[in-house]
Amino acid sequence: MAIVAEEDKAPGGRRERILRSTIEVIRERGFAGTRVSDIAERAGTSQGLVLYHFGSLAQALSTSLTLLEDEFYTELDEELGQADGPIDRLWHMAELASGYGPAVGDWRLWLELWARAMHDEDARQARESLDRRWRAALLTVIVEGVTAGDFVVSDPARASLRLAALMDGLAIQLALEDPGMTRATFTDLWWEAAVLELQISDPKRDKPPRKRAKTRA
Amino acid sequence: MAIVAEEDKAPGGRRERILRSTIEVIRERGFAGTRVSDIAERAGTSQGLVLYHFGSLAQALSTSLTLLEDEFYTELDEELGQADGPIDRLWHMAELASGYGPAVGDWRLWLELWARAMHDEDARQARESLDRRWRAALLTVIVEGVTAGDFVVSDPARASLRLAALMDGLAIQLALEDPGMTRATFTDLWWEAAVLELQISDPKRDKPPRKRAKTRA
DNA sequence: CGTCAAACTGAATGACCATTCAGATGCCGT
DNA sequence: ACGGCATCTGAATGGTCATTCAGTTTGACG
Numbered sequence A, B: 001m002a003i004v005a006e007e008d009k010a011p012g013g014r015r016e017r018i019l020r021s022t023i024e025v026i027r028e029r030g031f032a033g034t035r036v037s038d039i040a041e042r043a044g045t046s047q048g049l050v051l052y053h054f055g056s057l058a059q060a061l062s063t064s065l066t067l068l069e070d071e072f073y074t075e076l077d078e079e080l081g082q083a084d085g086p087i088d089r090l091w092h093m094a095e096l097a098s099g100y101g102p103a104v105g106d107w108r109l110w111l112e113l114w115a116r117a118m119h120d121e122d123a124r125q126a127r128e129s130l131d132r133r134w135r136a137a138l139l140t141v142i143v144e145g146v147t148a149g150d151f152v153v154s155d156p157a158r159a160s161l162r163l164a165a166l167m168d169g170l171a172i173q174l175a176l177e178d179p180g181m182t183r184a185t186f187t188d189l190w191w192e193a194a195v196l197e198l199q200i201s202d203p204k205r206d207k208p209p210r211k212r213a214k215t216r217a
Numbered sequence C: 001c002g003t004c005a006a007a008c009t010g011a012a013t014g015a016c017c018a019t020t021c022a023g024a025t026g027c028c029g030t
Numbered sequence D: 001a002c003g004g005c006a007t008c009t010g011a012a013t014g015g016t017c018a019t020t021c022a023g024t025t026t027g028a029c030g
Helices: A003-009 A013-033 A036-043 A047-054 A057-082 A086-097 A107-117 A121-148 A156-175 A183-198 B003-009 B013-029 B036-043 B047-054 B057-082 B086-097 B107-117 B121-148 B156-175 B183-198
Strands: none
Touching (some): A013 A036, A013 A107, A036 A047, A057 A086, A057 A121, A086 A156, A086 A183, A107 A121, A107 A156, A107 B107, A156 A183, A183 B183, B013 B047, B013 B057, B036 B047, B036 B057, B057 B086, B057 B121, B107 B121, B107 B156, B121 B156
């Protein structure tokens, strides 16, 4: 049988493949609904192997969170590296959050993580670290903008906290497919708030054009 | 034995007592961690009775959501009835959301509900209905304020959507006990945003004094 | 080739839990 | 007091998993 060809697609060997599958299953079925057999099936291996590599389901889950963090950080750095100037960078963050890339705007996973963080220590740490990083990035952009004269804010820390929170709140609607909330509305509402909060004024750069929209599987 | 005295505390009979216990257990252990035995123990009954009344664990969980909705609505109506004038009412909503009453600001439960809403139809409906109601209340207050001349907004619907989302976002930090987020910071940050968004100006009523702070069990 | 360890498999094993059930117990109308 | 119904109990029952394990395959290296 030629089922083997399947795994060539993902580099990094079986172990990493299992972790990726784990994340996918969590995204679809939630932490609570994730079985060892789901992971194994998705990864095209046996249940035994999952346990062989990670010792327990709990370990597999929490190890997959680490991979998630890596991807998040990578995506964030890469994407922000491309944008130039605070306004453009800020806009880029809005796009990322709206689901542009595979990791940052993966809000269904985020909701799962928040809920799990209340009862699981590893999840708690993962989400706190992720969140801190994201807010730090936002704060950095804001401070840059203030320095460059693009933004006017009295308290950048408060502003970034609020803008980050607004994203999370809007994201809930996005993740839960609330009628009336789309990626477009998301960026739209958020950007308007950002303009207000940061007193962005330059009209021609007020709202950068949307880049190519790549949808995720 | 005089264990019976215990249940006099809660009116409404065993059935309702079980529902209340269910909510408590969900709040503490999450949907995923809630066992029939937990509910029975908490309610001071047998597992059999829980199933006798609700047929299945799933039914017990989703029936308890209905009770939750009732309490939410009641609390909302009662509290908003007390406040007079849009600004006061708005402030009252902030207080409610910060955890003032037992139901509305019960964010740990909210996080659970959001996560469950992605995989369970009853939860989906409950949270949508709850959310709609809350946002409608907010919109009403805003429109009242605009009419009364207390607020100035171009698009009340957008404003209420954004202010509601901001609450949710801030609430996540509150529920997850993020360092630096307290009830006080919550209301503070939110009110500042509201002032900005609604152009609240009357300085002497800019920020009503905090009412008695009642903590929940 | 042959050896050895790591990677891997699939069939037990056993724990945990929702659900079922056979039978108490209380209660209400008569 | 008594039949009958709703309420209630605690001990089975059975299904669904995570985990274990005895053994097979693979691949690196002599």
